Amino acid sequence: xxxxxxxxxxxxxxxxxxxxxxxxxxxxxxxxxxxxxxxxxxxxxxxxxxxxxxxxxxxxxxxxxxxxxxxxxxxxxxxxxxxxxxxxxxxxxxxxxxxxxxxxxxxxxxxxxxxxxxxxxxxxxxxxxxxxxxxxxxxxxxxxxxxxxxxxxxxxxxxxxxxxxxxxxxxxxxxxxxxxxxxxxxxxxxxxxxxxxxxxxxxxxxxxxxxxxxxxxxxxxxxxxxxxxxxxxxxxxxxxxxxxxxxxxxxxxxxxxxxxxxxxxxxxxxxxxxxxxxxxxxxxxxxxxxxxxxxxxxxxxxxxxxxxxxxxxxxxxxxxxxxxxxxxxxxxxxxxxxxxxxxxxxxxxxxxxxxxxxxxxxxxxxxxxxxxxxxxxxxxxxxxxxxxxxxxxxxxxxxxxxxxxxxxxxxxxxxxxxxxxxxxxxxxxxxxxxxxxxxxxxxxxxxxxxxxxxxxxxxxxxxxxxxxxxxxxxxxxxxxxxxxxxxxxxxxxxxxxxxxxxxxxxxxxxxxxxxxxxxxxxxxxxxxxxxxxxxxxxxxxxxxxxxxxxxxxxxxxxxxxxxxxxxxxxxxxxxxxxxxxxxxxxxxxxxxxxxxx
Amino acid sequence: xxxxxxxxxxxxxxxxxxxxxxxxxxxxxxxxxxxxxxxxxxxxxxxxxxxxxxxxxxxxxxxxxxxxxxxxxxxxxxxxxxxxxxxxxxxxxxxxxxxxxxxxxxxxxxxxxxxxxxx
Numbered sequence: 248x249x250x251x252x253x254x255x256x257x258x259x260x261x262x263x264x265x266x267x268x269x270x271x272x273x274x275x276x277x278x279x280x281x282x283x284x285x286x287x288x289x290x291x292x293x294x295x296x297x298x299x300x301x302x303x304x305x306x307x308x309x310x311x312x313x314x315x316x317x318x319x320x321x322x323x324x325x326x327x328x329x330x331x332x333x334x335x336x337x338x339x340x341x342x343x344x345x346x347x348x349x350x351x352x353x354x355x356x357x358x359x360x361x362x363x364x365x366x367x368x369x370x371x372x373x374x375x376x377x378x379x380x381x382x383x384x385x386x387x388x389x390x391x392x393x394x395x396x397x398x399x400x401x402x403x404x405x406x407x408x409x410x411x412x413x414x415x416x417x418x419x420x421x422x423x424x425x426x427x428x429x430x431x432x433x434x435x436x437x438x439x440x441x442x443x444x445x446x447x448x449x450x451x452x453x454x455x456x457x458x459x460x461x462x463x464x465x466x467x468x469x470x471x472x473x474x475x476x477x478x479x480x481x482x483x484x485x486x487x488x489x490x491x492x493x494x495x496x497x498x499x500x501x502x503x504x505x506x507x508x509x510x511x512x513x514x515x516x517x518x519x520x521x522x523x524x525x526x527x528x529x530x531x532x533x534x535x536x537x538x539x540x541x542x543x544x545x546x547x548x549x550x551x552x553x554x555x556x557x558x559x560x561x562x563x564x565x566x567x568x569x570x571x572x573x574x575x576x577x578x579x580x581x582x583x584x585x586x587x588x589x590x591x592x593x594x595x596x597x598x599x600x601x602x603x604x605x606x607x608x609x610x611x612x613x614x615x616x617x618x619x620x621x622x623x624x625x626x627x628x629x630x631x632x633x634x635x636x637x638x639x640x641x642x643x644x645x646x647x648x649x650x651x652x653x654x655x656x657x658x659x660x661x662x663x664x665x666x667x668x669x670x671x672x673x674x675x676x677x678x679x680x681x682x683x684x685x686x687x688x689x690x691x692x693x694x695x696x697x698x699x700x701x702x703x704x705x706x707x708x709x710x711x712x713x714x715x716x717x718x719x720x721x722x723x724x725x726x727x728x729x730x731x732x733x734x735x736x737x738x739x740x741x742x743x744x745x746x747x748x749x750x751x752x753x754x755x756x757x758x759x760x761x762x763x764x765x766x767x768x769x770x771x772x773x774x775x776x777x778x779x780x781x782x783x784x785x786x787x788x789x790x791x792x793x794x795x796x797x798x799x800x801x802x803x804x805x806x807x808x809x810x811x812x813x814x815x816x817x818x819x820x821x822x823x824x825x826x827x828x829x830x831x832x833x834x835x836x837x838x839x840x841x842x843x844x
Numbered sequence: 845x846x847x848x849x850x851x852x853x854x855x856x857x858x859x860x861x862x863x864x865x866x867x868x869x870x871x872x873x874x875x876x877x878x879x880x881x882x883x884x885x886x887x888x889x890x891x892x893x894x895x896x897x898x899x900x901x902x903x904x905x906x907x908x909x910x911x912x913x914x915x916x917x918x919x920x921x922x923x924x925x926x927x928x929x930x931x932x933x934x935x936x937x938x939x940x941x942x943x944x945x946x947x948x949x950x951x952x953x954x955x956x957x958x959x960x961x962x963x
Contacts, residue, residue, distance in 0.1 A: 362888060363881035366912040370880075370904040 255440040257302050258351045264295050265344045266503075269510040272340055276513070279328040289318040295343075306361065307346045313365055314339055316372045325379035326371070335371075339364050441536060444497050451486075451493045452686075452794035458486045459815030494535070494683045501579040501588065502530030504539050508550055512575055515554045522561050522571055523554055528578035534586045535683040538660045542588075542678065545653040549590040549676050550575060557594030557674050567671065569593070584682050591675040597668040599625045609633060616837070626666055627776055630654045658826045660684055661704055663775075679704075687795050689822065690771065691788035691814075694738055698820050700793055700812065701782075705825040707774040709787055714759075714766050722836050723755040726781060728772060735770060735781035736832060747806055750835065758783075775829045782828075795822050807831070847963060850890055851876040852883040852909065853898040853925070858948075862896055865952040866959065880904035884912050887920065894963060897942075898925045899933050907936055914941035921962045 268291055275284045296311035317336065320326040328336075345359035462479055505527045516523040558564075558573035565571050576591045599622045606612045606628045612620070628634060632651040657664045661681045668674040681687070681704065689700035690709070710728060717726045717735060726735045737758035744750050762768075770781040793812040798805055809824035849871050853859045856878075863873045874890045877883035880901045887895060887909075895913070899906035910922060924937040924945040934945045943962045946955060 360885035360889065362912055362916060363884035366884055366908055367881045367903050369912075370908045 252440065254302065256438045257298055258347070259438050260298065261295060261347045261351075264291050265340075265347055266507055267291055268340055268343070270506055272337055273509045273513050275328070276333060276337075279333070282322075285318060285321055289315060289322055292318060304350055307343075307350060310339075310343060310346060310361055310365055313368045313372065314343065317368055320372060320375045320379070323379070326375045332371075335364065335367065339368060439496075441497075444493075445537075448493050448497065451490050452796075455486055455490060455792075455794055456813045456815075458482055460813075460817060463815035490686065494686070497535050497537070497683070498533035499536045499539060500530060501532050501534055501539065501586070502527070504543055504546070505530055505577050505579075508546075508577060511547060511550060512554065515551050516558075519555050519558075520560065521554060521558050521573060523558055523573045523575055526574055526576045528576060529580050532579040532581050532586055533682075534579075534680060538662075538680055538684055541660050542657060542662070542680065545656045545678075546577075546588070546590065548653050550577070553590060553592040553594065553674065557592035557596075559595050563595075581682070584688070586680045586682060588678040588680065589675055590678075591673060593673040596670040596672055597626060597629070597666075597674055598670060599668075602626060602628055606631070606634065612837070623777055626668060629666070630664070630776075655826075661687060661702060663704070665777075686792050687822070689791055689793050691791050691820070692769070692771065692784040693786040693788060694742070694784050696785075698788065698814060698818060699784075699823055700791065700820050701771060701773075701823045702825060703790065705773050705775055706771055707779065708772040710770050710772060710781070712768045712770055712781070712783075714762060714764050714768070717759065717768070719756070724759055726770075728779070728781065731779070733772070733779045733781055734832075734836070735768075735783055737783045739783075739785075741807065741828065741831070747831065755835070773825060773829065775825060778829075778833075780829065780832060793820070793822070846870050846872045847894055848872050848874045848890070848892040850874060850883070850886055850892040850895045850920075852878075852880075852895060852901070852906065854878050854901050855898075858898065858925075861952070862955065865955050866896075868952075869956055869959070871959075878902075880906070880909045883909050887913055887918055888916070892920050894959065895920050895922045896925060897922055899930065899937070900927070905933075907933065907940065910937060910940050910942055923958060923962065 268288065271284050271288050271291070275281065275288070278284065292311050292315040296308050296315055299305075299308040299311060314336070317326065321328060326332070342359045342361045342364055345356065346361060348356040349358045462483065465479055508525055508527070512523055512525040553575050554573075558575070559567070559569075561571040564573065574593045576589070578589045578591070580587050603612075603617050603620075603625050606625075607614065607617055611628060611631050611634060617625075629650045630653075632649065634649065634651070654664050657678055657680070661684060663679045665677045665679065666674065667677070687700075688703040690703055690706055691698055691700050693699070708728075712726050712735070717724050719725075720732075720734075722734075724735045725732045727733075736755055740754050740756075740758050743757075744754055768783045769785070769787045770783050771787070773780050773782055795810040795812055797810050798808065807824050807828050808821045809827070810822045812820050812822065814820050847870075849866050851859050851862045851866075851873055853862065853876075859876045859878070863876065866873055871894070874892055875886045877886050878901075880903045883895075883897070883901070897906045897909060901909070906924060906926075910924065913920070913922065921943045922941065924934065924942040925948060926933045926937070926945060927948045930947075934947075937945060944958050946958045
């Protein structure tokens with residue numbers, strides 16, 4: 248195995264071990280006498296030490312070693328965990344984590360200060376050993392000389408004499424077992440670096456595009472025949488299965504991320520002086536690893552917010568006849584091709600009236616808008632840029648990350664975020680995420696003979712309006728759709744704008760005025776942020792699964808387009824950036840209203 | 845360039861006294877640590893030319909600090925500070941890489957004298 252692969256495996260495992268250490272530490276804080284937790288900590292540290300030693304990471308190995316020694320003393324009952332020792336151990340664990348991060352990525356993670364706390368632990372172990380060594384009994388052998396103990400199953404209730412007499416026997420046992428079995432067992436699963444999977448998925452994407460082209464060519468060549476012949480059907484099916492197989496390899500359980508929150512919740516709750524319990528649900532649901540990585544920061548932010556703004560202090564809760572301990576729930580469920588992740592708290596809920604006042608104060612909405620907006624739209628205002636620069640900055644939440652950043656991160660993976668809140672009862676954020684980023688379900692349509700794709704995640708319906716269905720309203724055009732009046736806009740008008748910063752005020756009605764009275768308007772109804780808008784195009788084509796590719800750095804500033812794909816015909820097809828278009832439109836609508844007001 | 849110092853003592857009074865004494869002879873006190881753990885971390889972070897190190901610290905002995913500093917290759921001059929009646933500590937410290945020692949209680953003049961001897 249190549250060195251860098253071994254390295255990746257080491258770090259993957261080290262990260263898992265560190266997460267597990269964190270979880271165990273949190274548990275240990277609640278049950279300081281729990282032998283099983285102490286045993287598990289001891290074992291984990293031992294493994295980490297050995298692995299780090301194997302990689303030549305001496306500092307990390309030594310640091311894990313001293314921590315292992317401390318837990319060895321705790322195991323033996325020579326050292327008692329009081330809160331002071333616990334805090335030292337907790338800090339030491341942080342240092343351990345920081346060391347792993349630094350070794351993995353020294354450019355972005357500074358080397359932690361470790362020598363002080365390491366010496367402190369060394370002194371502690373030495374003192375404990377000096378005090379605890381009884382004159383005659385066991386020699387104070389270091390744990391290094393007793394690996395057998397660790398390998399043995401947790402022997403309970405066996406008197407020590409018997410245990411001693413059994414030890415040589417046990418070793419013999421093992422020797423014969425190894426001799427009898429010629430085959431050595433390797434683990435049933437393998438670690439694969441994500442980069443390799445990214446590459447594999449990329450190749451499958453290319454393959455799908457080529458497959459579409461071949462089938463397209465075939466159809467042209469055999470235009471007289473209907474449908475595919477068997478070979479084509481096979482290729483179609485195989486590529487589909489291959490694509491799904493590769494996508495499924497990239498799926499990880501959301502639990503891998505959720506588990507990290509035990510520690511985060513504990514730290515934030517301590518910092519804020521609140522009493523909070525974390526409940527995890529649906530940990531077994533699976534999602535693409537990269538999506539999980541990208542949204543992880545948002546999730547941390549939502550959880551921090553829930554604790555510092557959502558959950559009340561214990562006194563306040565008791566006064567409101569709520570249990571003193573607040574509950575944060577992280578849950579996941581899979582609905583068709585989507586994964587829904589929810590962050591809920593049972594705290595004070597969001598006061599829509601306050602949101603309104605704040606938005607008015609910051610000039611994010613006009614007084615007219617404020618009057619007109621229903622509560623479910625008002626609450627969405629927290630996602631506007633510039634809204635969540637908190638008035639009170641606490642150590643935890645005052646980090647300058649607004650909810651708009653959270654929203655953008657989620658939209659980047661093709662997801663959406665929703666919020667529901669009941670005053671006095673709590674708040675729930677729902678993240679609706681695609682299972683996989685690689686393949687998107689889209690609707691193809693044409694505008695000026697060019698084919699575009701729009702992600703189905705944002706479309707709620709398609710419809711065809713007659714010119715007479717559409718009427719002027721004071722800030723543009725509207726049509727009745729299923730009994731509701733919705734804004735409609737010609738995509739052509741957006742695309743032909745000369746300036747996005749200062750668009751021509753009349754742009755929104757331009758195409759409408761130029762069309763004949765009997766014209767029909769194929770329209771895609773977009774649903775975004777609880778608002779519906781109809782986008783008028785030239786022609787609707789079919790639904791299609793596409794592999795979206797980024798536009799590349801040269802075009803990174805392009806507006807209204809998020810990426811591109813290649814169609815079966817060989818044509819390049821741009822993918823609409825729905826959030827981008829919607830943000831632009833809302834901004835225009837707002838500025839009209841404000842200038843008319 | 846003025847010499848840079850790290851002062852390690854758990855008593856604010858002693859830290860202040862030592863700081864004043866050393867500042868008065870043109871030294872720059874970069875940092876002051878009140879326990880062994882931060883003493884060690886600060887020593888590596890600040891890389892001072894001189895460390896005054898009290899032996900009795902809340903979390904460990906000055907001797908422990910000394911051993912770690914020397915075993916990790918720190919070359920700063922180290923003056924061990926010990927109380928009367930702790931001569932064994934002084935001996936142990938000198939064996940483990942301390943450059944000088946001073947016995948508490950001491951006067952500013954005595955401290956300055958010891959410092960100038962090692963620097």
